[in-house]
Amino acid sequence: MSIQTADICDTHREKVQVAESVFKQFGKVKSFSGSIHTVKVYEDNVLVKKALQSIPEGSVLVVDGGGSRKCALLGDNLADIAVTRKLSGIVVYGCIRDSAQINEMDIGVFAIGTNPLKSNKQGKGQENIPVQFAGVNIEPGFHLYADEDGILISEDQLL
Template identity: 50%
Template structure:
């Protein structure tokens, strides 16, 4: 796989959308990319759990958790399941937990912060719809590119510089 360097991608493709710099890299993969699949939920990670149990096929799960900093929406068990099922990464507009284990997991993970409390499990939320946060609307089928410099969204797969 070609290395992902978001500043180089921005230089080569000035039209890409750039998420506001709110995110912290928590995963074992510092750079990752893939086609977008989405979940929208709030303080209930039931649909995140459902998604990572499915084959990821190199996709990035983009989770609009409403920016909540009151609980974690992804922890070590779900991250390990996502990695084992072929997901490239998870971008979470919310929090994660078990950060020491996440850092050793073969998965890209970017989130707002760490929080020790787990989320509710009520089966609420939606999947596979456009989500908007950090100044960008992200639609299933677009491509996400992420590294320690930031997160980019492109309408299709890019030829990396």
């Protein structure tokens, strides 16, 4: 199903939050939607990998990386887990690496940028908690809709 955020805004404006346009788009999948699962980490991607390995098929992983641009929280190996497990997409409020490889993969990824440096591996952070960035409040179980025009968050499943 092709997601069109502009149409969703036209029909359900009072039910959606629109994320600020701080993200770049990666991956072959240009539109996706799904139920949100969250992790909050800072320059450490152990919980990102754990979530990618465990959240349900069709879900969207939202990673609050604190907006850090000092290292990457997602690379091609983790993106491959998302593809294999048929996750809908990934949003990273932080950086990714291996962007050329991710751009050839059947996954949709939004991130604020790229950085070739890998993250720490200490396992610090929190899972399945409300997070806030890019002007939106995101809670586990909310729904995310994304395409080339941007990212929408809704408490309700709209499609």
